[in-house]
Amino acid sequence: MVECGALDVMWQPLTENLLDQIGHRLLEAVHRRGVRRLFIDGFGGFHRAAVPPSRLVEYLAALTNELRALGVTTVATWELRDLVGTQASNPYPEFSSIIDNLLLLRQMEVQAKLHRILAVIKVRDSAFDPRLYTVDITDRGFVIGQRLDSADRALAGKADFTELRL
Known part of the structure; x- marks a missing residue:
């Protein structure tokens, strides 16, 4: 896709x-x-470049507003430090105010195997399903799996299941 011009990859050292x-x-x-469609992997790079760091939220607000005004649908990632564990560190809690839709993708351990789970945290101006779902990243793309109805502590990375076994 890069060779035919359908995809452009920009790398920032x-x-x-x-x-x-x-x-x-x-x-x-x-x-x-x-x-018209932009993927930024990830906002953590902007965080490292922000001098002073306190400037980041306003900077990203201006950038995302400009992209929105240009009609660009933007998907961005921000890698959390704690992929598995009892807490997920939120690098900038105020960041959610500039984001329209916010998803959390975490790892969870079930029976000595890691699984990905997806949680919808925020959808601006719309109702959404707050339940947790398993998700797989395959050669066909992002595949949403089972709803986790019976899992306790799934977002903490270690789930206790009453009935569901993955």
């Missing part, structure tokens, strides 16, 4: 992390290519 430069480069590519 860690040694060249000037926050405004990253944003300008990204927006220039969006304008030049007429991008």
Whole structure:
């Protein structure tokens, strides 16, 4: 897809992390290519480039507002430090105010095997299903699996099941 021009991949080296430069480069590519769908992997790179770090929320608000005004649907990731465990560290709690839809993808251990679970945290201006679902990432894409009706502590990474076995 890169060779035929349907996909463009931009990489930002860690040694060249000037926050405004990253944003300008990204927006220039969006304008030049007429991008309508954008995937940013991930916002953690912007966090590392933010000097001072307190500037990040306002910067990302401006960036996401500009992308929204351009009609760009943006999906971004932010890798959490605690993939499995009793707590998920939220790097910026105020960040959810600038995001329209927020999903949490976690690992959970069941019977000595890791499984991914998906939780919808927020959908702006709409009702949503707050239940947890298993999810697999396959060669066919993202596959939503079973609803976890009987799992306790699934978001903590270690679930206790009364009936469900994966």
